[in-house]
Structure formats: structure tokens, C-alpha cells
Amino acid sequence: MKLLKEGYKTVEKIAGPLLFVSKVARGGIGEIVKIESNFGEDYGQILQIVDDLCVIQVFGETMGLAPNNTVVWLERDVVKIPLGIALQGRILNGRAMPIDGEGPISCIEKWAPIQGNAINPWRRKSPHEFIETGISTIDLMNTLVKGQKLPIFTGSGLPADKLAAQIVKYARTPATSADSSPFMVVFAALGITQREASYFREAFRESGAIYRGVFFFNLAGDPSIERILTPRMALTVAEYFAFEKGYDVLVVLTDMLHYCEALREISSAREEIPGRRGFPSYMYSDLASIYERAGCISGIKGSITQIPIVTMPDDDLTHPVPDLTGYITEGQIVMDRELHGKGIYPPIDVLSSLSRLMNKGIGEGSTVPEHRALSDQLYAAYGRFKDLVRLKTIIGEEGLTPTEMSYLSFGEKFESEFVNQGERRRSLDETLEHAWNCLLTLPKDELHRLPVNLIDEVMLKRGTKA
């Protein structure tokens, strides 16, 4: 218990979300401060110090603050969050205050700094456990594994929320053996609208995820600077449940574009040299400090799997936010407007999607031995289909060979049956069945990525069935 409080009334300048306070003795970087004014109390964090001048980012609004009515109290501590098993089922705001009307957080086990530490690469365990999401295009072609960070790149108006909620609802590890870890969701909403928030809340209630998850809601109307804290708080909670309580935690962060915009807001208030599209040049490192908190650790039960949702402004994959995200995460699931227009759900464009850790979680022992080959064959054939569609528009259908025509019918079947599964969950067996259905529209000789005996076997089996 501190008997003495240290406060300063020396605010020199207020610019956007920043306070500049002078004559501060021994300020510490990253420390939290309490800001008191006529409008009440708020919190902030020391960002930069030059001699006795501290630059403080205010988490709430700076509106109404004036140099002469503001007192800055030094807390002499970094930002921390209370942790305890009783967090499960709670709904918190962007700075971890309960908003579900259930009273304050009880049974606090400890307080932990939200900054987090980098996992020693030597202590990481490479992710290798298959997660069945129930979505064909993900399970067969872009497999998600425990401990992976796999973002969903979406455009405005595309159903990324629906997909994320669907994954949360259906995700499971197939072999539920005795020693498997309990599963839970940590959800962080970053600047999403009221409508999106209630959609998620409803979806989670329906799937029951609400009772075992922890939910952070920073809505579009909430202070944007708070968004800098929210994902870090969510991940600190996730780390606690994963690496101390042995849970398999799925973290959904939506929408990272809004997080980056908050970062840009602070950067421009600090008058830093802007990088691409005005985003700060350290955005890569900053995003990495969030995304890299996913993973598995050797010798410790539990895992953190991340599904960040990133909106691509104007569907531009090269926009800095999706671009840098793609460089850090282990693949991406890309939503496509054209498929969406055709009424296909989920409108996942498999050609731009990728799961880098797929090989770890598939094949003999995890799924089926021919998983990789099947996926490659689908990719190659669908890629060929796309090329041929272009060619067809130029030279017309008459110019195509019979083999090429079979690719066209393959592609249509693939989109309308394999991709377009609707909101139903598909087991891996069903997915495989659909994949073969599509592939067998092609001549056998074209399936050169699959072992010949396997094709014969499947054809025989189907022949007898039919």
C-alpha cells in the first residue's frame, strides 16, 4: 500500500490522444498514469520520455481536458489485468471492466502485465494437431492446426463474422482422448459496430461458447486508443488459460484494421514519420507482438490458436494491414466478392488462401494419408479452371478441347457443391466425398497428383456403390 501519491499539474500540451507533461521525476516507460480532471478520471500510459517531459497516451477521450484543470497521478506500475478462473463466461469492455451486470471480477488469482513476453523459439512446440472446423475449404485445403494463427481477410459486406462464429461453434479436435485439453474461446471485438457485436453475442449464446469464453467488447463508439490495450488484454487472459490452466484457447480478434487505425492515430499525434498509407513504420513489429503470442510450448499443456479478422479496404490484398498480417501469420483465408455475388457461402477463394502449417496436421495418423495429394490436385485443377475461364471468354467454347471442357464442369461443380456448403457442419468424411465427386468429373489421366492405385480403388468403390 502506497501512502504517498505522486501527482503533476504540469500538463504542457494536449494533442489528439496525447498529453505532454513536464517536470516529471524519474518517469518510467510503459507506466500507467491516472488522469484527473473536472470531467472525472481516466487512465493513460507513458509512451516516450525526453528528460523530464513525458508523452502520455490517454485511453479515453481527451475532450474537456485543459492544462490547468488536469492532474496526472503516477501509478508507478505497468498496465495489468486481473486473472482468475472466474473470468470464464464474463463480458468485459475494452479495458477489462465487466459490462455484463454480474458485478466485479471475483476470485482474482493474480495480476499480470498485458505486454507479454516473447516465447523463446527453442521452447516452442510446433503446432501439429488437426482442428476440424467443419468447413470443407478449410479442413481439406487450408487445414487449421492447434497453435496456428490464421487470419480471415475479408471485404466490407462479406460474411467474415458469420464464418468466424461458425468456426467458433463447430471447431473441435477429432480424437477426444482422455488427456485432451478443455476448449474455450477468448473473443476481442476491436471497434466493431453495435450490430456486429450483437450478432456475435447472439451467435455465441446459441452455440454455448458464451458460458466458457471470455469476451472483450470495444465498440466503434468507444475510445479508439483503448483498442491498443484490448487485444493484449485478451491475449494475456488467453495465455493464462492456455499455459497455466491447460486449455486449448481459440482467440478471435476482430477487426485488426481498426486496431491499426488506432495505432496510426497515435503515431500521427506524435508527429512520427509516416510509412505506407500513413501507418507507422513499426507496425510490423507491433502486429508481431500480438500475433506471435499464438503457439504451443513444449512441456506445457494447452495452446493458443488465433483467428484475427482483417478487413481489406477496397478488397486490396496489398493494403499495409493485410499485407503485414500475411507476412506474420501462418497463412490466410481470403473471402471473395465474386463468389459471394454468386450466392456461394462461405465465399472462400481457395486460390488466394493458404495454411502454412497444414502439413503438420494432416496425413497418416491425423486425417487421411491422401490428404495432401487430394488438396494439391484440387488446387491445380481449380487453378487450371480459372485459366480456362479466361481463355473461354477470348476464344469461345468451340476452341476448347474435350479435356478442357471437363475442367470447366469440374470448376462449376467445385464452386457450387464443394465450396458452397452453407451453414451446415461437414465432417471430414463428407468433405472427402465431395472432393472426389468433383475430381472424378475429370479424365483419370489429368489427376496426376494422385496415386494411380488410389484413383482405381475409389472408382471401384464408387462403381460398386452406384
Place this chain on the structure above:
Amino acid sequence: MQDNRGYIKGISGSVVTSTCFANTSIYEVVYVGSERLLGEVVRVRRDVADIQVYEDTTGLQIGDHTIFTGELLSMKLAPGLLGQVLDGIGRPLERLGKKSPYISRGTHIDAVDDSEKWYFIPRLQRGDDVGPGDILGEVEEKGIKHFIMAPLDFRGKDNTISWMAPKGEYVVDDVICKIGETTVKMFQRWNIRTPRKVGRKLDLDKPLLTGTRILDVFFPLALGGTAVIPGGFGTGKTVTQQSIARWANADIVIYIGCGERGNEMTEVLEEFPSLTDVRRGIPLMDRMILIANTSNMPVAAREASIYLGMTIAEYYRDMGYNVAIIADSISRWAEALREISGRLEEMPGEEGYPAYLASRLARYYERAGNVVPLGSPQRNGSISVINAISPPGGDFSEPVTQSGLRLSGCFWALDKGLATKRHFPSINWAQSYSLYHENLDRYFTREISEDWVPLREFVFNILHDGKSLQEMVQIVGRDGLTEEEKWILKLSELINIFYLQQNAFDPNDAYCDSGRQLVMLNTLKLLDEQIRGALNSGVLFEQIDSQFAFVADLMKLRSQNTEDYENSLTSYIKKLKEELSDLI
């Protein structure tokens, strides 16, 4: 010691400003704060120094002490480095990881374990004269001879050995030799930012063979050369680099994970120990040194990591080994430079990078080469540099890619289109180039076959012709093609599937040595001769195309081991000939 203590005046991210002294030098090592975080002076202004700190700065306070050491950032070079995993400033992650799964701050330990014993065999004896870089003796490190050399900066008046340790077991801190009055231990320290001196540089005349067909045949890299692999995310940079690390004919491979994913480093760590080096039969990990500074580890250490890797590479090169140094990716290094430069409020150049980006990059690339190191006996060592580049938005016009192109001899362009079609390795043959053909053609002609160059040109021409025909088809349709052109179109497609694509999961195909590459090239040539023969005798292309399953046949050949392959090739061509003559 009281004299060289300063205190912190300002903190901005990884850059700390401190009071300093008249004798504070640039790049001097500084310990910052009560936890003694490691830092390095990057700018001195009269009595204030800016320090880049290699560890997380959270919690540092104004007024905390800084200790100026007067030394430059150096690496302890000694037996025991092979097989290690280090962070960007040379700390062993394995030993750090035993205490906590997270990176701890303020721990300073050397990479080499100073309690490990090595069996030292002297090569020189008392009374011998020695100069810088002379080999004094050797120890065995993971199956290679690790030579203990006289320090390069050795400048004693008396250069005669006055005492030599007898054969036996020593730790790295033991004195193993006295030259005049100077004692020599089993380790040397070298400042990581200074290139190690060499005798002379040689021409590059031998290839760095990777076992990847498209690289070895069309875009070979020379031992001692430099290559860049630019590509947007998801184009297969890391996979390509890992396969080079796995199969390249270098004696030692240094892999720098510079600002990349933690799980990727783990993948290497988990896979490589169980894989064997195809040439020497030792575990792959035993010829590797990994430097892992993942994207969430401190940004300043990322800046140091490539120099650290290069210094270790030069140390092994000086023993006479061929070293390959692979950095994934140099763009992240450049971004670290930009971030620190921004914190120092320097004037930005292109894309916000500091103006000295190009010269720093040049200095790094130029540390590659094929050299005769200093000292006797005369030996030959090389450093080949392979850099991945991650251009933002996949746009090759940005400064890091452009500098890389200017400074390197090989350009392996990764293609997103190929990657999405699962064409691996997804290297675009039309964009890539190698400037080492002239030097290496002589080697291939002499060591592999006289047919090497003509066969390569044959295949490359077909690819070119196929590409321009493809463009034509897109405009006028297929009807305008002659029979021969239809075949060229088909053959170029076959070359793509059969030759350029390589299946990393097929044990017979993942690694393809030069001999096998030649046989495969020859297969294409033989096939071409047969079909052209038939077409010339009036057979229509459609007849041939509908009768033969070329793709399936060739893939069947490819999945066999080299010996079976050669046998089946003969019978395949024979059968093809017979069936074609039936058509005629």
C-alpha cells in the same frame, strides 16, 4: 570504473538517450538500467549518446544508470557453435530456455559452453614461426575438423611459439599456445560489424548445388556468390530457403530467422536433427547454426543478427570451409534499421528507409566471396549469401529489392500465380536470372557432361517458344498453330510439370543431383526427337496426343530412383518409338 557511468535522459521504444563522456565511441557496448540490458551506442552528440537496446525496454526509468564498457559488440568464436540456436545477439536459446519458456532480460551468456571439453591436437610445435590466421591445431566438432587459428589481429614482436599445449582435453578458456609472450586460448573474439581480414579473393568457379532442378540448371549460384529470393507472402520463400539449407553442398549452413515467425524456427529445430546430410551422412543439425530473432523479439537485436551470422560464417570460412548463409528475411532487417532511424529522428530517404540503407546492404552482401584466408597452410573457403526479401505488397520496385538486385548475382523470382496453383518450387523461369552461367558452364561441362549446356539451352528455348505460342493462342485460338507448334506447346507444359516442379515429399524427387538432372533433361530431348520424327512423317498431333498419356508416363519415371529411372527410360523410349511407327 565510476567514470564511465551515465544515466538515462530519455526513452523512446528501443532507443535510450543517456549522458556520456568524451571518450564514448560509436558502437560501444552499454549496459542499461538495473537489469543491465545490453545496448550499443548508435549516435554521440557531445555529452549525450543514443543507445539502441537489444532487449525489451519496458519499465526503464529516467535516471537509471548506464554503464559504458569501452568495448565493441563482439562474438566469442570457438568450438561448440555448430548445432546451436542463438538469438540476435548471440545468446544460446537452449540454455536460456531451460529457465523459462519466455525470453528473459539482462542475462548475458556466451554461445559456447565454457565447461565443454575438446580434444586438442597441436599441428605446430615450439620454435615454429606463426603469423595471423595460421592453424595452430585442431579439435573435432560434430564430425568436422575445427581448426584453432592464431588470432587475425595478432601483432606480437616475437612470433615464435614458445610453448604449445600437448594433445589432450581442454575447455575453450584454456591457454593452448604461447607465441612469444602472447597467450593464445582456444577462442577468439571478433567485433561483429567488422569483416574478418582475408588473404585474397578468388574468382567464383564452382556451383553451390542445391538439388533443386530449376536452380541448379537454369539459375545456378556459385560458391561465394550472392542470391536474392524476393516474393510476397505465401509465395514459398521460406520453403525454398529451407530446402536449400537442407540440400546445399555447403559444409556449414547458417540460417538467420530475422524477424520471421516463431513457429517456422521451431519447424527447423524439430525437423533438421532427424534429417541426414546427403553428402556426409551426419545429422543436418550438426552442420547448422541457427540464429532466431523472431518478429516479436527486440527489434534492435534483429539489426545485429545478420552481422552476427556473418561473423560466424567468416570464422568457419577462415578454416577453409564452404559456408552458406541464409537470411530470412533481409527486408525485416531493413525495417529494423528504419525503425531505429525513425526513433533517432534522422532524415528519411526512399520509403522512409534511412539514406544509408543501400551502403549498409552493400557492405553485407560484399562480405560474401571465394577467398584464400590469411595464414598457412594455404586453404580455400567461401561464403555464399542467400537473402529472402519480403517486398511490401509484392512490389519489386521498393528499395530493399532494388538494392538486392544490384548487389547480387542471382535473382530467383517467386511467383504468386505459380504458388496458388501449387507449382513448387514457385520460381518464375521467365523473370529469374543468374549472372554466374559463364563461370559455371565450364564446371558443368568438365564435371558433369558436355551435353549439359546444349541440353539446358534446348529446354530453355522450348519454354520460351511455348510461352510466346501460349500468348498467341490467347488471341487467335489454337487453330492457327502448325502441328509442330502444337507439340512445342505441349512439351513446354510437360517441362513445367515434369522438370520445373519438384515434389518435396517424394524421397526420390525432393533432392535431385546433377547426374539425375542430366538424365531428366535427356529424357525431354529424346521424347522431343521421337515426336518430331513422327510429325515430320505426317502424323497429326491430335493422333499422338490422344494416344499417349505423357504426363502420367513421365511422372512414373520421375518417382523412381536414379538407377531404375535410367533403365525404364531406355525401354520407355523404345516402346514410344514402336508405337509411333505404328501410327505412321
